[in-house]
Amino acid sequence: MILQTAFNGFVSGIIVTLPALAITLLFGVLKFPNFAVGSMMTLAAYVVFALNVQLGLPLTLATAIGAILFGGVLIFIDALTFRPLRERGSITLMVASLGLGFVLENIARLAYGNTARSFALELARPFRFLDVRMNREQMIAIVAASIALVAMYFLLTRMPIGRAMRAVADNPALALVRGIESPTVIRWTWFIAGVLLAVGGVLIGMDRALEPPMGSNYLIMVFAAAILGGLGSPLGAFVGALIIGIVSELSTLVIAPNYRIGIPLCVIALILIFRPQGLFGQPHIRR
Amino acid sequence: MSDILAVRGLHAGYGAGDILKGIDVVVPRGEVVTIIGPNGSGKSTLIKTLAGLLSVREGEIVLDGARLNGLSAPQRVRAGLSYVPQEYNVFRNLTVYENLKIAHEFMGARSKNGAKVLDDELLALFPELPGKFRTLAGNLSGGQRQMLAFACALTIQPKLLMLDEPSASLSPKYMADIFGTIKKVNSRGVTVFMVEQNAVGALRISDTCVVMANGRVRVTAPAAEVLSKPDLQSLYLGDARAQTGAS
Numbered sequence: 001m002i003l004q005t006a007f008n009g010f011v012s013g014i015i016v017t018l019p020a021l022a023i024t025l026l027f028g029v030l031k032f033p034n035f036a037v038g039s040m041m042t043l044a045a046y047v048v049f050a051l052n053v054q055l056g057l058p059l060t061l062a063t064a065i066g067a068i069l070f071g072g073v074l075i076f077i078d079a080l081t082f083r084p085l086r087e088r089g090s091i092t093l094m095v096a097s098l099g100l101g102f103v104l105e106n107i108a109r110l111a112y113g114n115t116a117r118s119f120a121l122e123l124a125r126p127f128r129f130l131d132v133r134m135n136r137e138q139m140i141a142i143v144a145a146s147i148a149l150v151a152m153y154f155l156l157t158r159m160p161i162g163r164a165m166r167a168v169a170d171n172p173a174l175a176l177v178r179g180i181e182s183p184t185v186i187r188w189t190w191f192i193a194g195v196l197l198a199v200g201g202v203l204i205g206m207d208r209a210l211e212p213p214m215g216s217n218y219l220i221m222v223f224a225a226a227i228l229g230g231l232g233s234p235l236g237a238f239v240g241a242l243i244i245g246i247v248s249e250l251s252t253l254v255i256a257p258n259y260r261i262g263i264p265l266c267v268i269a270l271i272l273i274f275r276p277q278g279l280f281g282q283p284h285i286r287r
Numbered sequence: 288m289s290d291i292l293a294v295r296g297l298h299a300g301y302g303a304g305d306i307l308k309g310i311d312v313v314v315p316r317g318e319v320v321t322i323i324g325p326n327g328s329g330k331s332t333l334i335k336t337l338a339g340l341l342s343v344r345e346g347e348i349v350l351d352g353a354r355l356n357g358l359s360a361p362q363r364v365r366a367g368l369s370y371v372p373q374e375y376n377v378f379r380n381l382t383v384y385e386n387l388k389i390a391h392e393f394m395g396a397r398s399k400n401g402a403k404v405l406d407d408e409l410l411a412l413f414p415e416l417p418g419k420f421r422t423l424a425g426n427l428s429g430g431q432r433q434m435l436a437f438a439c440a441l442t443i444q445p446k447l448l449m450l451d452e453p454s455a456s457l458s459p460k461y462m463a464d465i466f467g468t469i470k471k472v473n474s475r476g477v478t479v480f481m482v483e484q485n486a487v488g489a490l491r492i493s494d495t496c497v498v499m500a501n502g503r504v505r506v507t508a509p510a511a512e513v514l515s516k517p518d519l520q521s522l523y524l525g526d527a528r529a530q531t532g533a534s
Contacts, residue, residue, distance in 0.1 A: 160392045163381070167389050170378040176360035177338055177370045178439065179393035 004132050005249050011138045013225075013245020014145040015207060016218065018200035020225040020237040021152060022193040028169030028232035029189045030082070032093035037197060037222065038215035039104035044070040044194070045201030045210055046108050053120050063144075063202050071194030078190045101216065109212040116209035119202070137206045148199055149238060152192075156234055161188050169232055221248065224264030228271050230281020239279060243267075291316040291447055291478045292337075297346035299336040300502075305344065306332045308502040314447065315495070319469065319479040321510065323486040324499035330482040331373065333499070334451050337480075338370040339363045351446050365395040367446030373455055376436035379425030383416060383435055386424050390439035405438065412471060413438045430461030437468060441477070448472065450481035454488060466492050490514050 019037050026034045048066035051057045057065070081100055085092050124136040156162035161184075168175045168185045175182065204214055225244045229236025248263045255262075271278060292314040300306035306329045314320045322330050335341045337348060339360030348355040355363055364370075377386050387404035390396070405416065413434050419427065424435060433453060440448060453469065454462045462485065470492045473479050483489035490496055493510035 160389075163385055163389050164393065166381060166385075167378050170380045171375055173340060174372060174375060174378065176340065177364060177372065178390055179361045179364040179395065180389070181359070181361050 002250070002253065003130070005253060006246055007132045007134070007138075009246035009249025010242065011141055011207070011245070012221075012249060013242040015141050015200065015203045016221055016225050016245055017145055017238050017241040018148055018196045018203070019215075019218065019222045020229070020241045021149075021234055022196040022200070023222060023226045024229070024232055024234055024237040025165065025169075025189055025196075026193050027226070029165055029186060030086075030093070032090040032097070033223070033231070034097045035094065035219065036097040036101035036104060037193075038217070038219040039101040039108075040070075040074065040194075041197045041201035041204065041215035041218070042108050042212060043073075043104045043201075043215075044198035045205040045214065046112055047073075048198060048202050049112075049117060049119060049205070049210055053117070056120075059119050059121055059202070063199060066202075067195040067198035070198040071191035074190040074194035074197075075187050078186070105212050105216060112212075114212060116211045118209055119205060121206065141203045141207060144199055144203060148196060152196075152234060155192070161185070165189055165192075220261060220268075221245075221264045224267050227268055228278055230278025233278065233280040236278055236280030289316050290314060291351055292480065293347075293349045294333075294337070295347045295349075297333070297336065297348065298344040299332060299341050300344070301332075301341075306502050307336065310346070310499075310502070310504055312497055312504055312507070314478060314480050317473075317476065317478055318494040319473050319481070319492055319510075320495045320497060321486075321489045321493040322480075322482045322497045322499055323484075323489070324505075328499040329502040330499055331451055332502075334370070334449050334480075334482050337363075337449060338368065361393070364393075364443070367443070368449065369394070369440040369443060369445035369447070370449045371433075371436045371440045371451065371453065373451040377424040377427075377432050377439070379423065381424060382420065383422050383424055383427070384420040386435055386439055387416075387442065390442040394439075394443045396442045404442070408475065409438055409441060412441075412468060428461075429457050430464065433457065433461065433465055434468070437472070441472065445477060448477050448479050450479065450483075452482055452484055454483065454485045462488065487514070 019041055023034060023037055026037075044066060047070055048059075048062050051062035051066050052059050055062075077100070081096055082093055085096055121137075126133050126135040128134070156166060164175070164180045164185050165188065167178065167180055168182055172182065175185075201215060204218060208214060221244055225241035226237050227240070228243060229238065229240030244264050244267060247267070248260050251263045252260055290313040294310055294312045297307050297310040298305045310329075310333060322333065324330050332341065336343060339355070339358060339362070343356050350366055350368055353366060355366065355368070358366065378389070381389070384404065391404050405413070410417070415431065416435060416438055419431065424432060427435060450469070453465050457465060466488050469479055469481070473492075481489065490510040490513060496508055496510045496513045497504055498506040
């Protein structure tokens with residue numbers, strides 16, 4: 001029972017890793033908490049739904065095309081929404097992201113209504129390993145998220161644009177005098193966040209159901225993961241997401257499942273009191 | 288000898304008021320030029336404006352015959368202007384190698400370097416760095432960080448190397464090293480323009496001294512002349528001389 005619950009939590013955590021990474025990348029480069037990520041995941045999942053169910057593309061291909069499309073959509077959204085506000089500080093950008101979240105969620109609602117939908121995926125029989133029941137959606141989630149994480153690792157550590165993103169996150173003024181064009185880095189950051197959110201949205205849609213509030217329902221868990229790991233730290237987002245996923249799921253062994261959402265909230269409160277920089281973040285220095 | 292940098296009637300600042308109120312300064316090719324002056328005189332503002340981190344409100348900046356006004360900071364780097372800020376001058380969460388790699392990739396390094404982040408000249412100048420490649424830059428000592436920042440700035444062959452208080456917060460040992468390194472860099476043909484509080488130490492390796500006060504250039508004189516005349520020292524260097532214990 002404990003092993004099964006821990007496995008379910010691991011899967012929840014690994015799904016949350018992707019949006020948590022998106023938040024942490026966006027926060028690192030743009031220096032504001034983006035509360036629209038939940039709705040962005042929802043919209044991205046509906047884009048993939050349109051390609052998969054309405055155009056009949058296989059889910060893998062639909063996700064790949066949808067992720068690239070949505071990366072472009074986020075660059076456009078940034079140009080329209082955040083770029084004009086960039087000089088006004090992080091509070092303004094955060095409030096704008098809240099408003100944007102409402103708008104995006106309701107665009108999805110306007111297009112597809114409130115009815116829960118699902119991707120075109122054939123039913124498959126679950127299988128057992130070491131007394132743990134695993135279904136195909138869970139295995140897809142583990143494989144897809146692992147591929148995305150390895151790709152992110154290589155991008156951030158081995159590719160010039162990834163190093164540039166980390167440099168801008170570390171010290172934006174120094175990045176400028178090291179020749180890094182921040183508008184290019186910002187566009188790449190939105191694109192990569194778009195890809196992560198699209199894959200995350202599809203995995204959530206497969207795990208639960210496709211409906212307008214699906215992304216927002218994960219928002220607290222995603223932020224808890226990013227804050228626990230340390231906002232701005234990609235490794236932290238990964239570890240934080242796994243811890244939050246497993247602890248939340250294990251908590252259902254002792255508290256009613258409806259109260260599970262209280263766990264990430266408690267984690268946010270505790271981490272902000274005792275270690276505000278998170279597990280892997282750097283202490284904030286006021287300059 | 289031609290001037291590598293010419294600044295004419297430069298106005299810049301933060302908010303409503305100007306901090307620089309009409310700066311005129313030239314840097315001859317191959318020289319070390321040091322700006323000194325009291326706190327708040329606009330030394331760092333000048334160097335940040337030249338680097339492209341602050342907008343020019345009025346005036347002109349010309350580097351090796353090319354006008355820099357309107358160019359972004361990264362464009363100025365690729366035009367040959369390399370800048371080492373006073374502090375936070377390395378990416379602390381990146382390794383030493385990654386810091387050098389970024390400089391190599393984005394500053395427009397000479398192609399003869401190939402994939403190497405340090406060419407032979409830089410290896411000779413900074414022999415400690417290869418042993419620290421995997422260390423996070425934030426874990427280096429102050430002096431090592433300064434050396435890394437210098438190496439990054441010299442990854443290109445800059446037309447002008449600008450340094451903002453290179454000896455600030457360094458131990459006395461590293462302070463002597465840093466001025467020695469600047470002199471070596473200059474002897475390899477790099478023109479240096481620096482702001483420095485440790486006026487005596489800086490002027491010993493400089494050709495020209497520029498004294499700033501209240502956002503204006505007050506005096507431009509040969510560094511040796513300023514150092515050799517006690518009356519000029521007390522006039523231009525003030526307390527700086529006493530603070531450094533120079534004789």
